[in-house]
Amino acid sequence: MSDIEAAVDEFLDEYDAAREDYDRGYTDADATLRLIESHVEELRDAVE
Numbered sequence: 807m808s809d810i811e812a813a814v815d816e817f818l819d820e821y822d823a824a825r826e827d828y829d830r831g832y833t834d835a836d837a838t839l840r841l842i843e844s845h846v847e848e849l850r851d852a853v854e
Contacts, residue, residue, distance in 0.1 A: 809852065810852065810853060813848075813849055813852035813853070814849065817845050817846070817848070817849045820841075820845045821842060821845060824838050824841045824842055824845070825838070
């Protein structure tokens with residue numbers, strides 16, 4: 807698995823976890839969005 811594939815896999819796992827927490831009512835929409843945005847930044851850094 808390449809570095810980018812690993813980064814995408816990690817991003818998708820973290821995204822799924824964030825969505826699951828939101829769907830269960832553990833976090834609000836703003837907190838979930840901030841978390842996802844931080845994961846997107848990590849993914850962008852991995853691509854560069």
